[in-house]
Amino acid sequence: MDRGDLVHKDLCFKIVGVLFSVYKELGGSLLEKHYQKAVAAALKKAGILFTEQVLTRLVFEDKVIGIFYIDFLIEISGVKIVLEIKKNENFGQKNIQQVYNYIKTLNLELGILANFTKSGVKFKRIVNLKK
Numbered sequence: 001m002d003r004g005d006l007v008h009k010d011l012c013f014k015i016v017g018v019l020f021s022v023y024k025e026l027g028g029s030l031l032e033k034h035y036q037k038a039v040a041a042a043l044k045k046a047g048i049l050f051t052e053q054v055l056t057r058l059v060f061e062d063k064v065i066g067i068f069y070i071d072f073l074i075e076i077s078g079v080k081i082v083l084e085i086k087k088n089e090n091f092g093q094k095n096i097q098q099v100y101n102y103i104k105t106l107n108l109e110l111g112i113l114a115n116f117t118k119s120g121v122k123f124k125r126i127v128n129l130k131k
Helices: 009-026 032-045 093-106
Strands: 050-060 063-076 079-086 110-117 120-127
Touching (some): 009 063, 009 110, 032 050, 032 063, 032 079, 050 093
Antiparallel strands (some): 063 079
16 A cells, blocks of 8 residues: 655655664664664664764753753755654553654654564654644
8 A cells, every 4th residue: 555645755664674674683682772773873874864862952932941862863855754762562652752742842744663572673653743
């Protein structure tokens, strides 16, 4: 089924391919930090430009009220996508909200939440509908 309505479909497809290649080689029993390092290496090998551990400030009424670090900010041809790596069996509402807050704060259209599990890598596309 062709989903022509998907936001940044081609770039998302490339990113998800990288995630699956990491899982295929490493399996699902490592720590989150190991997957992050492997994903960084695989993104680089695939020629996908990214920045790791991006410091982002949460601003309210011209005052910084918090900071957070985004695992990966991927950018190709002016398109930016947040990629957050987790080591969970399920997608928790807290993790989904975390990625949504990232894309909302950065005024981006799309974030990807990836869970490395014992049964495979699972991912969820999170769209900023207010963009």
